[in-house]
Amino acid sequence: MTFRRVIQFMVLAVPLVVHPGASAQSPLKTQDTKQQEGAQPPAKGGVSTGVAHSAVLDAERHPITAGGFVKTGSIVFQDIAVKAGLTTWRHKMGSPEKKYILDTVGSGVALLDYDNDGWLDIYLVNGSTDEALLGKERAPHAALFHNNHDGTFTDVTAKAGVENDRWGFGVAVGDYDNDGWPDLYVSNFGKNRLYHNNHDGTFTDVAEKAGVTVGNWSTGVTWGDYDGDGRLDLFVAGYVHYDIRDQLDAGGKALSFCEFRGEKVMCGPRGLPGERDHLFHNNGDGTFTDVSVKAGVSDPQAFYGLGAVFIDINNDGRPDLLVANDSTPNYLYLNKGDETFEDISYASGYALNKEGRETASMGIAVGDYRNNGLLDLYHTTFSDDYKPLYRNDGDGNFTDISYEANLGEISIPFLGWGTAFFDYDNDGWKDLFVVNGHVYRGVDKTSWGTTWAQRPLLFHNLQGTKFDLVPAVEGTGLAEVMTSRGMAFGDIFNDGKIDAVINNIDSVPALMQNVAEQHNHWIALRLVGGPKSPRDSTGATIYLTAGGIRQREDVFSGASYASSSDPRPHFGIGSAARVDKIEIHWPSGAKEEIVPPGVDRIFTIVEGKGIQNPHEHASK
Numbered sequence: 001m002t003f004r005r006v007i008q009f010m011v012l013a014v015p016l017v018v019h020p021g022a023s024a025q026s027p028l029k030t031q032d033t034k035q036q037e038g039a040q041p042p043a044k045g046g047v048s049t050g051v052a053h054s055a056v057l058d059a060e061r062h063p064i065t066a067g068g069f070v071k072t073g074s075i076v077f078q079d080i081a082v083k084a085g086l087t088t089w090r091h092k093m094g095s096p097e098k099k100y101i102l103d104t105v106g107s108g109v110a111l112l113d114y115d116n117d118g119w120l121d122i123y124l125v126n127g128s129t130d131e132a133l134l135g136k137e138r139a140p141h142a143a144l145f146h147n148n149h150d151g152t153f154t155d156v157t158a159k160a161g162v163e164n165d166r167w168g169f170g171v172a173v174g175d176y177d178n179d180g181w182p183d184l185y186v187s188n189f190g191k192n193r194l195y196h197n198n199h200d201g202t203f204t205d206v207a208e209k210a211g212v213t214v215g216n217w218s219t220g221v222t223w224g225d226y227d228g229d230g231r232l233d234l235f236v237a238g239y240v241h242y243d244i245r246d247q248l249d250a251g252g253k254a255l256s257f258c259e260f261r262g263e264k265v266m267c268g269p270r271g272l273p274g275e276r277d278h279l280f281h282n283n284g285d286g287t288f289t290d291v292s293v294k295a296g297v298s299d300p301q302a303f304y305g306l307g308a309v310f311i312d313i314n315n316d317g318r319p320d321l322l323v324a325n326d327s328t329p330n331y332l333y334l335n336k337g338d339e340t341f342e343d344i345s346y347a348s349g350y351a352l353n354k355e356g357r358e359t360a361s362m363g364i365a366v367g368d369y370r371n372n373g374l375l376d377l378y379h380t381t382f383s384d385d386y387k388p389l390y391r392n393d394g395d396g397n398f399t400d401i402s403y404e405a406n407l408g409e410i411s412i413p414f415l416g417w418g419t420a421f422f423d424y425d426n427d428g429w430k431d432l433f434v435v436n437g438h439v440y441r442g443v444d445k446t447s448w449g450t451t452w453a454q455r456p457l458l459f460h461n462l463q464g465t466k467f468d469l470v471p472a473v474e475g476t477g478l479a480e481v482m483t484s485r486g487m488a489f490g491d492i493f494n495d496g497k498i499d500a501v502i503n504n505i506d507s508v509p510a511l512m513q514n515v516a517e518q519h520n521h522w523i524a525l526r527l528v529g530g531p532k533s534p535r536d537s538t539g540a541t542i543y544l545t546a547g548g549i550r551q552r553e554d555v556f557s558g559a560s561y562a563s564s565s566d567p568r569p570h571f572g573i574g575s576a577a578r579v580d581k582i583e584i585h586w587p588s589g590a591k592e593e594i595v596p597p598g599v600d601r602i603f604t605i606v607e608g609k610g611i612q613n614p615h616e617h618a619s620k
Helices: 003-013 441-445
Strands: 077-079 109-112 121-124 143-147 153-155 167-174 183-191 193-197 203-205 214-224 233-238 258-260 263-265 278-282 288-290 305-311 320-325 331-335 341-343 364-367 376-379 389-394 397-400 416-422 431-436 457-462 466-469 484-490 499-504 510-514 521-528 541-546 549-554 570-574 581-585 591-594 601-606
Touching: 109 167, 109 484, 109 499, 121 499, 167 233, 183 233, 214 320, 233 305, 305 364, 320 364, 364 431, 376 416, 431 484, 431 499, 521 541, 541 570, 549 570
Parallel strands: 167 214, 214 305, 364 416, 416 484, 521 601
Antiparallel strands: 077 510, 109 121, 121 143, 143 153, 167 183, 183 193, 183 214, 193 203, 214 233, 233 278, 258 263, 278 288, 305 320, 320 331, 331 341, 364 376, 376 389, 389 397, 416 431, 431 457, 457 466, 484 499, 499 510, 521 570, 541 549, 541 581, 581 591
16 A cells, blocks of 8 residues: 555544534435435535635626626637527526525536437436426426537427436436447436437437336436446436425425525535435346446445546556545545456545545546546535645546646635536647536625626646636626536537537526637547447547647546536647547457548547548538
8 A cells, every 4th residue: 555545544534624504403304214224424414615715806896706707818618509599498497596405406418419410419408396296387308409510409309209307417428239329318306217219310218127217316427338348337326315305394494404604505415315326237138237236336325426437547448437426525436357346535535635625526527638648637516615636646546736736716616517628729738617506596695705607617728737717708608607507518510629518507508619719730539349349439548649749538428517528539739730640448458559641530430440431521
């Protein structure tokens, strides 16, 4: 055991901090708590976050979460959701007052090419209401928008059969049956859905037959071939074990034993029993087997899971598992290669932040932002807390360097959700994007310096050393104040620029088109796995060398809060007019080296067969 890991074990003795306003009342009781196999919820109410911070205001005395805009500067994103036709759909979750935690968490978004026409389509998860659950009103439905290749989208939800009409949270894309068509898994409060792609523009919910409905409250979802059999397995994070009948006290009033900064707020997750996590092994016949306990990832303490991703964190060719937990320690499970995982959460430095304190983690950004072949991690957390950046030190060890990277102080007032590393300007260095929004509806009436609706944050990567906040120019996407939750990124217009779709709670979505003026080159890949790899190549690691820089991209599902992004690896290569080589480490263990015949293109590569469309250019 390394000295670093000994130090991390010592952190267990440090008392964990709960916000001074958090209550120590008894946890709520639910009908099925006894089924949690003795798991004990945390003893306090509220959230785990830092101490109260002074309000940060801009020159016009606006909280920085909804202000700090500049009149001129470089424009990166424009929200074109109205023009694109996405605002015909609206998210809805619980009551407008947000009295209960079930009303506040929000939903995710997925980018997928469901009809295999070469263009990304958009799937937006919706919530629900108490009245809909009781059958007193029609349930809000999710939305599948087909990409029309001209900057607009058509709502094909009803035709496709993916309305969900349950209280939805997360979504992940994966071709679980290796038929060459992407399928959808949607996590809910209540039974989850597994939408099988029928190859004709429609889907069929096969969750019951497949044995993956779970039940109660599921959130973050990720697909990955953890046992190397060439088939995608499924991990589903559990959040709170919740009974909607327990939302009211004996007098019919909303439970309000929790406080934040001295103000009464909705309760949770602390004080509520947690919901355990589930790992489902793909049996190859359309069914799955729950192997959570056998694999060592069952979450016996029932922490509050929100984000999850299968990703090879220690470069041994096997997908490991990360789980971002709200107000409880995060999980890092190393894949041992024998169908089990080793929990190194504390020893690795990933369970807690550098203060030895658990955080209210929401989403995970994963990427090699230093271009050294090691995957680093960034977490979104609650307001009144900085957001940790975990530097990968190799061999499964991490150091929180958020402040050193210039990401700490500025993030404190924001309550973050969806997040990702991607190269918005194609300079060869991955930047960081974060979307934000509060959970306490009354924060606009306080002097805390935070707001219900908040602006997104884009940080420019200074060649792997630090990050600079990109100024938010008035009237542009970065200056848009939203109630954001899920976010997925990808090249939606096949023009070589990374865009983002944001699912906003109780509002219309945002489509952030990348309009940055830049002349850098790029290359993107559509990977097709061979017989011993998942067909959609989830789990592949790709290294690209160009312009003296060796970059890494991975094909993964999940990570950003409740969302699933473009599965096509994208590389910005700056001024380089050629790529020296591409090294593909396929999930099967095979390695392949390719020299592409050009740049500024999307290439299809089939495992063992090389490039299949050498003359294909990006569509403009």
